[in-house]
Amino acid sequence: MQVNKFLVLGLSLLFIGCSKSNLSPKEMITWLEDKENGLIKQEIIDGAKYTVTLHPSQYLEARAIIENDSFMLANCNDQNCSIIVKMEPTDNQTQFLKLGVVQKEEPFGRINYYMNGFQNDIKILNGDDTLTVENLIYERLYNVSPAQLILFGFKVKNFNNSIKVIFEDRAINTGKMQFEFSSDVLTSIPRIKI
Amino acid sequence: MNRLHKNILALSLLISLISLGVTMKLLMNEKKTYFINNGKLYEGFTLKVEYENQLKNLRIQRKNMLDSVELTIRQLSAQSREEESKVAQEYYFEKAKKFEEEEASLLDEYNAQIWKRLNQYAIEFCKERNIDIMFGANGSGTLLHASESMDLTNDLLAYSNKKYAGK
Numbered sequence: 001m002q003v004n005k006f007l008v009l010g011l012s013l014l015f016i017g018c019s020k021s022n023l024s025p026k027e028m029i030t031w032l033e034d035k036e037n038g039l040i041k042q043e044i045i046d047g048a049k050y051t052v053t054l055h056p057s058q059y060l061e062a063r064a065i066i067e068n069d070s071f072m073l074a075n076c077n078d079q080n081c082s083i084i085v086k087m088e089p090t091d092n093q094t095q096f097l098k099l100g101v102v103q104k105e106e107p108f109g110r111i112n113y114y115m116n117g118f119q120n121d122i123k124i125l126n127g128d129d130t131l132t133v134e135n136l137i138y139e140r141l142y143n144v145s146p147a148q149l150i151l152f153g154f155k156v157k158n159f160n161n162s163i164k165v166i167f168e169d170r171a172i173n174t175g176k177m178q179f180e181f182s183s184d185v186l187t188s189i190p191r192i193k194i
Numbered sequence: 195m196n197r198l199h200k201n202i203l204a205l206s207l208l209i210s211l212i213s214l215g216v217t218m219k220l221l222m223n224e225k226k227t228y229f230i231n232n233g234k235l236y237e238g239f240t241l242k243v244e245y246e247n248q249l250k251n252l253r254i255q256r257k258n259m260l261d262s263v264e265l266t267i268r269q270l271s272a273q274s275r276e277e278e279s280k281v282a283q284e285y286y287f288e289k290a291k292k293f294e295e296e297e298a299s300l301l302d303e304y305n306a307q308i309w310k311r312l313n314q315y316a317i318e319f320c321k322e323r324n325i326d327i328m329f330g331a332n333g334s335g336t337l338l339h340a341s342e343s344m345d346l347t348n349d350l351l352a353y354s355n356k357k358y359a360g361k
Contacts, residue, residue: 041360044318046310164360175241175307178360 022193025062031190032059038185044090045174048099051086052165052179056189065192079155083124083165088147096148099172110171114138114150121168124154127161159186229329229340230316231347238351240358241311245304249297256293260286315354 023031032039032055039054057080064073087096097107115138124131131154139149156163163181168174236242263286270279320328328346331337 044314173303173307175311178358180360
């Protein structure tokens with residue numbers, strides 16, 4: 001009997017150790033923003049750096065709790081995810097919109113593209129399913145930072161399948177870029193401790 | 195052991211230590227040099243294969259279009275409608291020239307995109323593996339000989355395709 005008790009205790013400890021940990025909202029934000037955890041991917045093409053960050057529903061939930069935003073908290077849905085694409089120059093000096101421009105008016109054309117055309121060049125795959133891009137926002141940081149941001153959301157169908165974000169920046173003429181978040185990464189995201 | 199023997203032993207020990215130090219220094223300063231086969235890397239890169247397929251489809255579409263114009267020209271000629279046939283011929287040559295120019299410019303654009311990507315992946319690959327110098331052999335005589343053990347084409351190709359796939 002004594003041996004059985006120890007066996008049950010050992011197995012329970014093993015189960016707790018292997019299951020997803022629960023983190024406080026602040027810890028959750030830190031965890032999600034840690035590159036090592038696989039939710040941040042990067043691609044550099046000819047002086048332009050694209051950093052793609054996947055924010056799962058836990059991120060919004062954590063933010064809502066920290067900011068005490070009951071409206072945001074009430075609207076949190078497990079399936080909701082968002083992507084932030086940070087576009088910046090590798091030299092950290094040149095304004096991203098002016099990267100490699102030849103004509104003066106080119107940056108305005110780029111702004112127009114990011115606001116209206118970029119959405120058509122994004123594709124999100126969840127396993128074999130193609131997901132719809134919702135609420136794309138282009139955040140122009142003017143001259144505060146050389147970077148530019150694009151945010152968009154989507155609803156994940158199955159977290160056991162990987163999420164692949166594919167896009168092409170026609171303003172810079174990068175060609176197709178792909179960023180894959182594997183199912184191992186997606187299923188390892190901790191829960192929020194409330 | 196007399197004093198002379200002791201001195202000889204101490205001297206030989208000192209010489210051994212110095213030579214060990216020099217060897218270590220030389221080993222540490224040794225530059226890691228490798229090469230890759232540019233052609234093989236380019237041919238095997240997924241983005242290149244994708245673009246090649248896109249171009250193939252575009253060529254087929256355009257060829258079908260030109261073929262149907264050609265057929266129209268033949269029919270018009272057979273019906274002795276010379277004026278219309280001449281207009282159709284002009285249209286055919288104009289389109290064929292435009293397609294050719296567009297294809298050449300698209301090919302240049304695709305090649306530039308492919309090499310930009312491969313150059314960046316090569317930089318990251320060398321950084322990860324602490325490689326100091328990597329030559330690109332393209333068969334033009336820049337690199338006349340290198341031992342096979344220095345060929346990292348397959349490794350860089352696998353790395354590039356993995357990076358391109360976003361993994």
